Amino acid sequence: MSVTAAENQNLTSAHTNSREQLVSVKNVSRYYGKNKAVDNISFDVHRGEVLGLLGPNGAGKSSTMQMLTGNLAPSNGQIEINTFDILDEPKEAKLSLGYLPEQPPIYKDLTINEFLAYCAKINRIARSHHQSAIKLAKQRCGLDKMGHRIIGNLSKGYQQRLGIAQAIIHSPAVIVLDEPTVGLDPRQIKEIRALIRELGNDHSIILSTHILPEVTATCDRVLIINKGKIVITESINGLQQRIQSSSLLVAFNSPPQIKDLAAFEGTVSVEEIDSGRFRLHHDPTIDPSEKIVIRSVENKWGLTEITPEKLSLEEIFLDITCSENDGDIANVDTNINPVED
Amino acid sequence: MILTLAHHELRNLFLSPLAWSILAIVQFIIAYLFLGQVDWYLQNQAQLKTMLNPPGLTELVVSPVFSNAAIILLLVIPLLTMRLIAEEKRNQTLALLLSAPVSMTEIVLGKYLGILGFVLINLFLITLMPFSLLTAGQLDIGMMSAGFIGLTLLLASFTATGVYMSTITTQPTIAAVSTFGLLLLLWVIDWAVNINTNKATEVTEYLSMLRHYQSLINGVFSSSDVIYYLIFISTFLVLSIRQLHADRLQH
Numbered sequence: 001m002s003v004t005a006a007e008n009q010n011l012t013s014a015h016t017n018s019r020e021q022l023v024s025v026k027n028v029s030r031y032y033g034k035n036k037a038v039d040n041i042s043f044d045v046h047r048g049e050v051l052g053l054l055g056p057n058g059a060g061k062s063s064t065m066q067m068l069t070g071n072l073a074p075s076n077g078q079i080e081i082n083t084f085d086i087l088d089e090p091k092e093a094k095l096s097l098g099y100l101p102e103q104p105p106i107y108k109d110l111t112i113n114e115f116l117a118y119c120a121k122i123n124r125i126a127r128s129h130h131q132s133a134i135k136l137a138k139q140r141c142g143l144d145k146m147g148h149r150i151i152g153n154l155s156k157g158y159q160q161r162l163g164i165a166q167a168i169i170h171s172p173a174v175i176v177l178d179e180p181t182v183g184l185d186p187r188q189i190k191e192i193r194a195l196i197r198e199l200g201n202d203h204s205i206i207l208s209t210h211i212l213p214e215v216t217a218t219c220d221r222v223l224i225i226n227k228g229k230i231v232i233t234e235s236i237n238g239l240q241q242r243i244q245s246s247s248l249l250v251a252f253n254s255p256p257q258i259k260d261l262a263a264f265e266g267t268v269s270v271e272e273i274d275s276g277r278f279r280l281h282h283d284p285t286i287d288p289s290e291k292i293v294i295r296s297v298e299n300k301w302g303l304t305e306i307t308p309e310k311l312s313l314e315e316i317f318l319d320i321t322c323s324e325n326d327g328d329i330a331n332v333d334t335n336i337n338p339v340e341d
Numbered sequence: 342m343i344l345t346l347a348h349h350e351l352r353n354l355f356l357s358p359l360a361w362s363i364l365a366i367v368q369f370i371i372a373y374l375f376l377g378q379v380d381w382y383l384q385n386q387a388q389l390k391t392m393l394n395p396p397g398l399t400e401l402v403v404s405p406v407f408s409n410a411a412i413i414l415l416l417v418i419p420l421l422t423m424r425l426i427a428e429e430k431r432n433q434t435l436a437l438l439l440s441a442p443v444s445m446t447e448i449v450l451g452k453y454l455g456i457l458g459f460v461l462i463n464l465f466l467i468t469l470m471p472f473s474l475l476t477a478g479q480l481d482i483g484m485m486s487a488g489f490i491g492l493t494l495l496l497a498s499f500t501a502t503g504v505y506m507s508t509i510t511t512q513p514t515i516a517a518v519s520t521f522g523l524l525l526l527l528w529v530i531d532w533a534v535n536i537n538t539n540k541a542t543e544v545t546e547y548l549s550m551l552r553h554y555q556s557l558i559n560g561v562f563s564s565s566d567v568i569y570y571l572i573f574i575s576t577f578l579v580l581s582i583r584q585l586h587a588d589r590l591q592h
Contacts, residue, residue, distance in 0.1 A: 069440040073589040094442040105437035109356045121345045122441040166437065 020047045022096070022174050022204045023068065028077030030063050030228075037063045039228035040077070047173070050200040052219035053208040054317065060228040061208040062102055065178050068206065069099040082173050095124065096173035100180060104163025108152030112143055112162060115151060116169060123170035137165040140195055142188070156183040164192065168199065175199060177207040181214060193218050212317060216240075224317065239316070246284040247309045250292060251277040253302025264288040264295075279309070342443055346451020351458045354421070360459060363417055368466055374409045375470045378402045399481040399560075403471040407488045407558045410467050411495055414460070415524055418496065421459065422503025423517035425452045426585075430511045445585045449578055453504050460496045464489075484560035491557025494570035495550065499524055501577035508584040524550070 023045035030038040038060040045051050053061045066072035068079060070086045070093070079086045084093035107115055116134045125133050138144050141161040146154070151162065160183050167175055180196065181189045196218045199205060209215060215222055215236070222239055224232040250261075255276040262270045266286030271279050282288055289306055296303035354360040382401050389395040429435040438448050468489055474480060499520075506520040507513070531545040531552060546552055550573075553566040 066436075069436070071436050071439045071589065091442045091444065094440060097440055099436065099440035101433060101436045103433040105432075105434040107353070107434060109353060118345075118349055119437070119441075121349075122342070122438065122443055124342075124442055 021045070022047050022082050023206065024078075024080040025064075025068070026078045028064075028067060028074045028079060030060075030067060030072065031075045037228050038067070038074075041225070041228070041230050042077075043223055043230065043233060045174070045204045045206060047204050048201055049221060050196060050205045050207065050219045052215040052222045053206060053225060054210075054212070054215060054222055055208075055225035057210075059225045061225055062178055063228075064225070065099070065176050065206065065208060066101075069097055069176050070094060071099075071101070095170075098167035098170065098172040098175045100163045100167040100175075100177045102178045102182075104159050104166075106151050106159060106162055106166070109150070111148050111150055112138070112154075113147040115162065116165060119166040119169050123172075125170050133169050133171075137169040140168065141165040142191060157185060157188055160184055161188070161192070164195070171203075173203055175203050175205045177205065179209055180207055181209070181211065189214075246282060248280040248282065248289055248292070249273075249277070249305065249307040249309055250280060250303065251305035252296065253304055254300065256299065256301050261292075264291055277305070342447045343451045343454060346438075346443070346447065347454035347458060350425070350452050350455025354455070354459050359420075363421065364463060364466070367413060367417060367463060370413055371406065371410055371467055372470060375402070375406050378405050379474075397481055398474060398478050399471075399484050402474065403480065403485055404488060404558045406467075406471060407492050408554075410464075411492060411554060414463070414496055415499060415528065416521070418460065418499040419503055419506075419517040419520035419524070421456055422500055422507055422520060423513040425456065425504055425507040425516075426581075427507045427510050427513045427516045430588075431513070439589075445582050448585065449504065449508075449581045453500060453578060453581075456504070457497060457500050460500055461493070464492060464496060467492075481560070487560045487562045488558040490562070491554050491566070494557075494567065494574075495554050498550065498570050498573045498577075501574040501581075505577040505581045505584070508581045508588075 021044050023043075025044070026042050027040050028038060028042070029036065029040050041060075041064065043051070053064065055061050063072060067074045068081070068086070070090055073087065081093040082096040084096075086093045107118075110118070113134065116137060117130060120130045120133050138147065141164050143158070143161055143165060146158065151159065154162070160180070164177065164180060167177065177196070181192050184192060193214065196205060196207065200218070200220070207218070216239075219236055221233065221235050223230055224234075253276065255278070258270050258272060258278070261267065261278060261280055264280075264282075266283040266288050268281040268283060270281070273279055280288070280292075287308075289308065292306065293303060295301070379402055382398065426435070429438075471480065471485065502524055503516070503520045506523070507516040510516050510519070527548060527550045529549075529551070531542065531549040547569070553569050556563060557566055
């Protein structure tokens with residue numbers, strides 16, 4: 001039954017098919033009483049992919065993760081980890097699972113070494129590989145020199161790192177991290193993000209976060225959840241494209257008529273912000289700024305400012321999650337398309 | 342895997358001063374009662390000699406010690422078992438076990454055996470006391486073994502109850518209080534009925550933990566008493582496993 005870290009690694013390289021599907025979630029819902037915390041969500045995660053779970057507080061991120069890791073039973077739907085159903089074959093499924101909950105599950109009376117040795121045992125790592133597994137986990141999480149410290153005396157940041165160490169000690173195929181960088185200082189955050197990227201090469205990782213830049217820094221794909229529903233699933237590149245400019249801010253000393261501006265190719269609409277300043281929405285594929293500059297010189301409009309406006313991830317996020325409050329995903333801002341699949 | 346968990350639990354227990362202080366205090370109290378009993382025996386020895394068929398050392402000293410030990414450990418075991426799962430739920434460390442390849446049965450049995458190990462260490466130290474009498478007199482080993490088996494089964498039942506109570510709450514103190522309450526109730530259950538008319542006496546008599554224990558420490562080894570305890574232990578362990586499963590469903 002025991003699977004060593006090294007064997008697990010071999011398994012990893014044996015399956016050269018990088019699109020191997022490690023996590024499959026089908027139509028999963030979860031009720032707390034009458035309250036629907038997770039509403040019929042489905043998604044897959046492949047090997048070598050880092051999936052970011054994003055959403056406001058109470059969106060159902062943690063519930064989803066608890067269900068993925070067998071800590072919570074779904075009201076209906078099916079979850080498979082590495083082809084094993086989490087409820088029907090929990091042991092097999094959990095062998096390839098590492099989980100860091102919101103609160104790192106650590107015993108404060110133990111030292112780091114003792115705790116990790118216990119984790120190695122309960123995750124069925126072969127006894128002969130214990131030491132190397134513990135060493136690697138400590139090294140990866142920057143705990144090398146802390147082995148003999150009592151966990152209760154460590155700072156929150158170190159406890160968080162230990163939480164990550166216990167999740168990766170058996171080198172599981174699927175790693176689920178609930179807000180992994182909470183409580184860390186900026187340097188540690190950078191290190192942990194790098195670690196997540198590194199692990200993401202041959203494992204699949206699901207992480208939840210509130211911090212939006214973290215998503216761009218670590219994830220390949222993003223799942224935005226609101227009120228238990230998946231609002232968007234999009235690759236990071238796709239998301240970056242959404243962030244691409246689709247409006248221009250222009251200001252003139254002697255402003256032209258609005259209709260003159262609206263006449264530029266690709267312009268969708270023009271609004272006047274205050275006298276002489278306009279916001280010009282345009283088709284993201286056609287950028288009218290060059291023509292505006294040329295025309296401005298020709299007609300002596302006295303162009304003083306021209307700024308492409310980027311929609312930040314925050315704005316997209318707010319847009320999606322707030323418009324969701326009106327109960328209609330389709331009414332999201334024009335440049336955000338709801339999920340197609 | 343069960344042994345890994347049991348070992349972890351036992352070790353954890355000895356990391357805190359709780360285990361050591363419980364061992365010390367229980368030892369002290371039982372030793373005090375034991376000495377009192379020996380003293381009483383010595384004072385009445387002359388009188389006993391005049392009797393035709395006098396009760397032996399085992400009956401007069403060992404059985405009362407076992408009987409007192411049961412009551413003292415009835416007070417102590419809820420304190421040992423209260424943290425088992427309740428505290429893990431409260432500190433949210435249960436996720437470590439729930440997301441590891443460990444079944445609910447293994448979790449419950451592992452934790453149960455861990456605490457039981459500690460209880461047996463305690464029991465071993467208690468039985469050493471009557472054995473010291475061998476230096477000065479003779480003991481009825483058969484009767485003593487029956488008492489020892491009785492006490493072991495009784496303490497194993499206490500522990501099983503404690504484990505179950507610890508799974509149904511997130512507050513260790515509530516677990517302790519309810520374990521203690523339930524055990525005490527089962528201890529005295531046939532007292533109240535006897536005062537009134539004898540309705541349902543048979544049922545309450547069967548349920549009473551004291552009654553089954555009493556016959557064992559008196560040297561009557563009856564399989565029905567042993568079966569009572571075994572049923573008792575397995576009922577509470579199965580309930581605990583079911584409770585852990587149910588925890589994932591509700592809320």
